[in-house]
Amino acid sequence: MGHRMFKILDAKQLASDVKWFRIDAPLVAKHRQPGQFIILRLSETGERIPLTIAHSDNQQGFIEIIVKAIGKTTIELCKKEKGDSISDVMGPLGEPTEIEKVGHAVVVGGGVGTAVIYPLARALREAGNYVSAITGGRTKELVVLEDDLKAVSDAVYATTDDGSHGFKGTVADKLRELLADKERPVGAVYCAGPVPMMRAIADLTRESGIKTIVSLNPIMVDGTGMCGGCRVSVGGKTKFACVDGPEFDGHEVDFDELWDRLSAYRDQEKAAVDRMQHECKCAAK
């Protein structure tokens, strides 16, 4: 029907359930800035899901995303390879990050949250900041993009809960260390990852009042501010994360509400994955 598909130019497995893609999307790449995301839809029957643009190239007209397979759509996406296509890619969406000179900037990423902080680290450093990057996962397997971060940061700290790689402990434990370092006072913290992690980071800096920007991940539909499904409470006010965010002042965010709203479709999500796995088994027979 004259509909333009979006071609996957390259794909690479980063961890057992994390995959990197380069996608041909010249219109998205054209005006994209750090902090922005896309919404994609795999096929005619697919769901619209938001994913951060980890990197883009305006000249060559591509964008890059990093995806963790956690449910129907992301599992299906992670099965795709170079040469496959995606039905719809819309963007860039969201407000770009305000890149300021703060002196020492710490970026904190948990799991695929690292996809969000990677472009931030790059931009913050280009703006003349000293950038420390903390990237964490439960185990070594789950720490992603460590090498990529090294190329765009002044110091990189990998953390694992079990100590299988780098620092043993959480990203919050590592941040606490950095905050204690009087030699290099922290000017601002940028954080993306699971809600409990972002909450822990915001709690750490609350008292000192160090600027703490978190990148929120509520459920989205249209991404244009039309449905209000992505609403979050920030400083007691309702905000639409897709257009007002996704980045907000971490000290003002109601994380409990966000965490709770993320569970709204848990039953349906589980049913969708069960059904998909059942179909796979049937097909294999």
Place this chain on the structure above:
Amino acid sequence: MSMTAKERMAIDRQHMPEREAGVRNCDFNEVNIGFPEQLALIEASRCLQCKAGKCIEGCPVGINIPEFMKYVEAGDFNKAAEVLLSANALPGITGRVCPQEEQCEQVCIRGKGKGVPVAVGHLERFIADWARENYDVKQIIPPPTGYKVGIVGSGPAGLTAAGELAKMGHDVTIFEALHKPGGVLVYGIPEFRLPNKIIESEVDRLREMGVKIICNAVIGRTFTVGDLMDEEGFHALFLGIGAGLPVFMNIPGENLKGVYSANEYLTRVNLMGAYQFPECDTPVIKGKNVAVIGGGNVAMDAVRTSKRLGAKASNLIYRRSRAEMPARKEEVKHAEEEGIVFNLLCNPKRILGNDKGWVKGLECLRMELGEPDASGRRRPVPIEGSEFVVEADVVIEALGAGANPLLTSTTPDIKLNKWGYIEIDETGMTTKPGVFAGGDITRGAATVILAMGDGKSVAAAMNRYLKEKVTLPA
């Protein structure tokens, strides 16, 4: 033809067949079946061909209704289609969604006193459906003018403007934020009222005329209006971006799980196909007891949708009385037949939740009608101490829409009114030269036919603007 006025007057309004309420409220197929040819001929013969022709004035796009009726009565559907399409490019849509009772049918002479007006809307639908199968639109496109025109938004305003401008020989590109063109017609109005295939066939017709449609392009993000004019080489733009901002009541409990704006609920179901979950991936919370707040078309669509998704009780909660309901009459009637419970003169106070963060009820206050307000409608006033709770596991707020600032916040040179809608001059031009606008983004949430009317008249003004103000390089 030879019928006398008296004979015509003796014919009662024909009833358009519709599917039985108890059957249709379980699926998403269209409610109305449409006139069979026989009934259409009879209904058209009710038209008195009166000199006054008030119906033409009653129609926002001025369809020559008496002439149209004459051809239908004579069985010359080809000619009837010609009359219809010359004034209205999307009759299959307006025949289904126009509030005829406030327009052409309101002023029909047959509706005077105890009378019942001619079923103009049903006949429009009949001929439009016939034409879609049988009428060959011989569109003669003039040679290219060399002007490049961009349309932002593919709702009825944008689609109509695109068709008009393409017919004039301009090079037309539509930019649509969502993955599918159609605006509210595809994401808002449900399949059981307006099947998607009707919109698809309109969009296909535009493509055949050479209109390019770029979906997934959010103006304000993918490009700004300035980028399109200065870098992408458009000579003029039409902004038909609608009123796509949900209004919440700002009452406690709105962020509980199970609370939706009507926009989100309807988008999940219509655009994303959630009623076909798990065949389609997008879920929606179906709810056993659904409460929908509002009294307009949007509220009717949401509450009737909830019934079709299997709700035991679908409650409509409306602040005023029935007479003030802004919804189309037919929708109110259909909703009632389908078992929707109307809670009139009720105003929600807060949404109640359980300990797991899910909605469990809606606390309301009873109202009574007080003194008339500025608009002459009696103002509802709360009855002290009349609180009661409507049991609900899904609450949908259908309170109307506002101006979405996504595009306009990136265009400081386009002046907005105090509600955020775009200001235009009498030709439809905004304060930015070459950029025009129409439809809901200039009027505030209005109707499909008014949006189409804007698309048509503003397209004509754009054509004049291009020819008079924009010199193409030789």
